[in-house]
Amino acid sequence: MEQHFDLVVVGAGIVGLAHALVAARLGKRVVVVDRDAQANGASVRNFGFVTVTGQARGEVWRRARRSAAVWNEIAGPAGIEIVQRGLTLVARRPEARTLLQAFLETEMAEGCTWHEAGQLANRLPGQGEVLGALTSSVDLRVDSRSAVPRLSAWLQAAYGVSFLRSVAVLAVETGRVETSAGALRADSVVVCPGDDLVTLFPDHFAKAEVTRCKLQMMRLADPGWRLPSAVMSDLGLVRYLGYAELPESAALRARLQAEQPAHLQHGIHLIVVQGADGSLVVGDSHHYAPTPDPFGREDVDALILEEFAKVFGQAPPPVLERWTGTYASAAGHSLVAAPMPHVRLVTVTSGTGASTAFGLAEEVVAGLFDLSPGVAA
Template sequence: MTAGYDVAVVGAGIVGLAHALAARRRGKSVIVLERDAQPLGASIRNFGFVTVTGQQAGACWHHARRARDIWAEVAEAAGIEVLQRGLVVAARRPEAEAVVDAFLATDMGAECRRLTRAEALEMNPALTPSGVTAALFSPHELRVESRTALPALIAWLRDGLGVDFRFSCAVNRVAAPQVETTLEVIHAETVIVCPGDDGTTLFAGRIAAREVSRCKLHMLRLRPGASLPLTTPVMSDLGLARYHGYADLPEAAALKARLDREQPAQRANGVHLICVQSADGSLVVGDSHHYGDEVTPFQPAHVDRLILDEFDAVLACPDYRIEERWLGTYAVSPQGWTFTDAPDDATRIVMVTAGCGASTAFSIGEQTLAELYGTKAA
């Protein structure tokens, strides 16, 4: 048995790091245990798009608002550049415009607004005129480069806040206060397991009871032939039919029916468009969604083509080359977008079981620590 801590966190993805931060802010001594030499999971494969508008109404949307505020604080403190702010959802069908209007009439639309085509093109000249008839503008979002933001966040937690990390250290068994790893046995008053989409290593039976499986996503990095400043992240009609904050509205039914007729392959492959820009001018473009048994290591080119067809329809970027392709996976469950399970008083399992962990984890971390240690920070 070696070192003793107040809190041990399993997993150095964004969910684990969010819990480490929340625990440290309460004055707890914290260690993070990660089996890989650096985070390699969903948290570095995503868009780095911290999204509020479009998240499912209710708890998810509220968590996203709070998490966005924490991201803003943390980015400044940890030297993480916020590369883009806000969001333009380009609508190009009357049915999509109807969803935009319906969304704006909800509480979640309060600080958002409708743009005409001309206003959308002025706000984001990277859009192509034929790809937008009207748009939804949201001021809430921010975007970071996940593959550099996560290491910067880890460095700040370690060097600035005194969180300990063990990398290349798999946790084989948790029986609080003992945490058995491949390197040593750690002693911790509280253990918070944030395993991403690994439902088989720790607490497999409890995770199986939540019906957790996986979703696989295709991602691309494009290099535009000419400079293409993307002033905000961009989404499109397909996103209005997928993101719950829009898609759960009754007005979305007509849009979904039309998209099923006009873009059946995109719909069947769970394709929608998110396009964000990196500091070097390249564009991160995605994505697709394949569930369960379809989570294989293979990346069929026709799915990438479906994503690019939507990109071509919405962005004024006739000339580009594909610089990178990668796959990502995240956990999904039909029971809800997140869960916290308590195998015993000292142990929590926390999973985000939908594609919104980057947007919600910091707030979930605060909630978990409040539930464990009370609502008043130490």
């Protein structure tokens, strides 16, 4: 006999797990179905950097604030360590300083302060070419490789969420989900397939012009010092929309185009986070294609490490691991569609799923179960 659930979630990445959490907290009977044996997509390949500061103004920034609050709430019960708190966003050029000071005048700068270079010793060991930095207290970092499996295990143990692993979802219709292991019956279905744009509802992805973005990442050996918070630099200011959409970004972009054209060409910006074992996760680059090639380019990694050396004033420690990851990419924060009654398709299209999934899932679940705003929070 077909099993019946209140909600079937397709995809056990962070976006699917966020929907499972919100629905389970409402007392719904939830099953999560994923074709992989364990989390293997963007959700475990990322920095685990829950970025609030610099997210696009308005609803995305609010989703990020809400998501950071949920990470803080669930970390203890789920056994997830918050490895770092806050952000140190280094200005290497006067144009970056001007942009950050304009940002500090906005409502998005809640929890942010400016520090001159001389005041950064306890936040930025081995300072390189640094004029100063914006610091924030709202951002946080989890180690995704352990956090995502722990979140799944806790959803199962604490809320009775079921997981079907190594099972592909082949088709979805209202009330019924066809899988490689048989059919499931469900009142509602949320499809969170990450960057699989062709298996389920491909017409919606095509209409929204969703493509894929490939990123190169590295893990470096423990440098012997500790970073209390994530570190970024000038290059991030022209990618994160909370800064990039301010008029002061134009002067910085022009200077970067003149001084670091190869970095801009490969979509490189610097993010450095540190794990409990001292190793650093460092990235990244952005290359777009429907099927990006799987190959990591040495010249791209070298450009990322060159920026590391400029910020920290020292050669990077040895590279321990390299990997690539991909995510769905399109204009706008996310694709949320209702392809049929009681079915939602949800994909974050801006590379910010770890930072925004919980806030987004609360909105989607409230809509799906016809709840008044705030009830799913």
